[in-house]
Amino acid sequence: EGRAIPAAVYLFPNAFHLTESQRIQLHNVLRRNEATAIWMYAPGYFSEHGADAENIARTTGFRVERFEEPALGGSVGVLPAHLIREGDPMGDSIEWGPLFYVDVSNDPAATVLADFRASEQSSMVIRFFDDWGSVYLADPVITPNLLRQILMIVEEHIYVTSPADNVPDVTHFGPNLIAIHGRSEQERERVLNLEGLYDIQDLLDEEIGWPQRQTLNFPLRFGETRLFALTPRDFDNDLDED
Numbered sequence: 001e002g003r004a005i006p007a008a009v010y011l012f013p014n015a016f017h018l019t020e021s022q023r024i025q026l027h028n029v030l031r032r033n034e035a036t037a038i039w040m041y042a043p044g045y046f047s048e049h050g051a052d053a054e055n056i057a058r059t060t061g062f063r064v065e066r067f068e069e070p071a072l073g074g075s076v077g078v079l080p081a082h083l084i085r086e087g088d089p090m091g092d093s094i095e096w097g098p099l100f101y102v103d104v105s106n107d108p109a110a111t112v113l114a115d116f117r118a119s120e121q122s123s124m125v126i127r128f129f130d131d132w133g134s135v136y137l138a139d140p141v142i143t144p145n146l147l148r149q150i151l152m153i154v155e156e157h158i159y160v161t162s163p164a165d166n167v168p169d170v171t172h173f174g175p176n177l178i179a180i181h182g183r184s185e186q187e188r189e190r191v192l193n194l195e196g197l198y199d200i201q202d203l204l205d206e207e208i209g210w211p212q213r214q215t216l217n218f219p220l221r222f223g224e225t226r227l228f229a230l231t232p233r234d235f236d237n238d239l240d241e242d
Contacts, residue, residue: 008034008035009036009037010030010035011147012038012039013040014041015043018043018047035133036134037134038135038147039135040140043059044059053098062102062103062125062127063103063106063107064136065103066099067101067119069097070096070099071119072099073091073092073096074089074090074092074116074118075091075114075117075124075139076090078115081149081152083152091140091141096140101119102138107127110125110127112124113135122138123139124136159173159194160192166188167183177227179228189217191217192215192218194214194230196232197233199211199212199233200213201229202226212233
């Protein structure tokens with residue numbers, strides 16, 4: 001309906017019912033913004049004409065098939081990526097009915113991110129069209145690392161980075177504020193990666209701050225919370241003053 005602010009990536013966790021006009025409208029928004037859609041499970045499966053896997057195919061741009069019987073979810077990564085590595089498990093082996101998979105045999109433009117563990121059929125795929133991108137997660141699961149990996153593939157900025165084998169921390173964003181709460185027992189260096197130059201102030205300790213920084217390393221222990229205020233700096237003006 002034109003209410004949403006234009007974005008580079010849209011996540012659709014439960015768009016299971018789409019009319020034909022709604023599907024066209026979504027595709028028009030994606031093309032207009034040259035955006036990437038992340039579709040989960042069964043986008044558009046139900047339409048005004050009934051339930052059909054072909055509706056998912058028309059929504060996502062992939063050839064989508066339905067398992068004939070209820071099938072086991074749970075996937076394994078097949079792409080040697082940074083955060084979702086080859087062999088990494090994702091999702092639980094629980095039975096879903098219906099469950100869908102992607103036939104990529106005649107789609108050389110599709111890149112498979114993961115396969116179902118039980119059937120070895122493609123469960124997570126990504127493809128770029130001329131003016132928009134499509135990511136389809138037929139396995140109804142998305143983890144913080146999987147979402148971050150997808151954002152990295154589509155070249156979107158990741159503000160907080162962490163090793164792939166760490167439990168993802170809780171992160172909150174506000175107007176020029178970032179709060180991070182440690183969820184891993186392993187003490188490590190945390191990396192804050194900003195898009196511009198900022199003065200960074202630790203709001204829980206007024207004696208701690210970092211002027212004119214774009215990246216920041218700091219220790220973060222299990223159960224510890226760090227709260228940072230960010231004041232934008234004009235990089236060009238700083239260079240002129242120097």
